[in-house]
Amino acid sequence: PIKQPTSSSTAVTDLDDPNHPLHHHRRTVNDFEYGHALGEGSYSTVIAAKDKKTDKQYAIKKLDKAHIVKNDKVKYVMIERDALSRMNHLGIVKLYWTFRDNRSLYYVLDLAPNGELYSLIRRKAPFDMETTRFYAAELLLALEHIHDKGVVHRDIKPENILLDDNMHIKITDFGSAKFLEQDNKPVAGGTTGSSRSFVGTAEYVSPELLRSEPTLKEADWWAFGCVVFQMLSGKSPFKAATDYLIFQKIKNLEYEFPDAFPPVAKDLVQRLLVLAPEKRLGGEALGGVDAIKNHAFFQGFDWQQDIFKQTAPELA
Numbered sequence: 001p002i003k004q005p006t007s008s009s010t011a012v013t014d015l016d017d018p019n020h021p022l023h024h025h026r027r028t029v030n031d032f033e034y035g036h037a038l039g040e041g042s043y044s045t046v047i048a049a050k051d052k053k054t055d056k057q058y059a060i061k062k063l064d065k066a067h068i069v070k071n072d073k074v075k076y077v078m079i080e081r082d083a084l085s086r087m088n089h090l091g092i093v094k095l096y097w098t099f100r101d102n103r104s105l106y107y108v109l110d111l112a113p114n115g116e117l118y119s120l121i122r123r124k125a126p127f128d129m130e131t132t133r134f135y136a137a138e139l140l141l142a143l144e145h146i147h148d149k150g151v152v153h154r155d156i157k158p159e160n161i162l163l164d165d166n167m168h169i170k171i172t173d174f175g176s177a178k179f180l181e182q183d184n185k186p187v188a189g190g191t192t193g194s195s196r197s198f199v200g201t202a203e204y205v206s207p208e209l210l211r212s213e214p215t216l217k218e219a220d221w222w223a224f225g226c227v228v229f230q231m232l233s234g235k236s237p238f239k240a241a242t243d244y245l246i247f248q249k250i251k252n253l254e255y256e257f258p259d260a261f262p263p264v265a266k267d268l269v270q271r272l273l274v275l276a277p278e279k280r281l282g283g284e285a286l287g288g289v290d291a292i293k294n295h296a297f298f299q300g301f302d303w304q305q306d307i308f309k310q311t312a313p314e315l316a
């Protein structure tokens with residue numbers, strides 16, 4: 001039985017009692033049982049882990065302090081942690097606790113047991129329109145939240161869109177994120193480049209990043225267009241044998257739709273894959289995210305319903 005405080009005077013000292021209902025028990029390395037690795041970054045490892053007290057599963061991102069300092073990544077690690085801490089949305093991986101030991105930093109995050117949207121696309125694309133609209137709407141709402149918190153993700157791609165146990169999305173990896181001033185301008189002295197040295201795929205990079213211009217919210221809507229294209233065609237729009245050739249195709253807007261691509265989706269993608277950020281759907285100049293919500297692609301979609309509480313579509 002949980003010990004109830006006998007009187008207000010004892011309430012404070014009881015907070016040290018782990019059984020006290022208000023005790024927000026901090027976590028340390030030893031509070032978890034560690035399982036298999038979920039992924040390796042250049043200076044981090046992500047491990048499935050179970051909280052011994054609650055049996056709840058988490059993903060713990062372990063960052064090597066020495067490696068971060070040696071490779072001058074401290075700024076990116078702080079940006080990632082600050083960005084994650086601001087997020088409070090079902091479509092985004094939640095950061096529960098952080099702690100450290102002498103060699104590593106630990107971030108305790110939501111576990112997304114069903115892996116990457118990328119794997120789902122590889123196995124099941126082309127998705128039908130209902131499934132595509134579902135995942136496009138969830139991605140749109142998660143991006144809207146990220147931008148409302150003054151953050152640009154800058155690395156949206158199917159590998160970073162994870163799936164939870166009910167097949168709803170969880171966006172992850174804010175290692176390339178950037179903070180915005182309130183008027184969608186880059187923070188002074190912010191990073192124009194990103195921590196990503198294109199070790200991952202270059203296929204979703206925005207044209208403005210390739211022109212070394214500021215990458216703002218519009219860069220995430222470019223990537224959104226690429227993901228919608230890929231869910232309906234099974235392939236990303238800008239594919240080539242090398243990063244250099246991919247960049248050429250992006251800069252020249254060199255992509256084509258498969259014959260059976262649904263016309264209303266084609267119209268949406270064509271308004272997102274626009275080289276000039278100020279002319280891109282979702283951009284501030286064109287009415288922001290509402291211009292995408294009101295596009296015919298989302299005809300009849302009820303944005304007032306919480307899609308993250310609905311049942312995800314069965315994939316044939």
Ligand SMILES: NC(=O)c1nn(CC2CCNCC2)c2c1CCc1cnc(N=C3C=CCC=C3)nc1-2
Pocket residue numbers: 038039040041046059061093109110111112113114115116159160162172173174
């Ligand atoms: N970089 C990260 O923060 C991160 N990396 N991963 C692992 C995969 C991410 C996508 N690309 C491959 C590695 C995670 C996280 C956050 C937190 C997180 C939560 N759940 C999972 N779940 C997975 C389940 C099956 C396969 C891969 C990941 N993964 C992660």
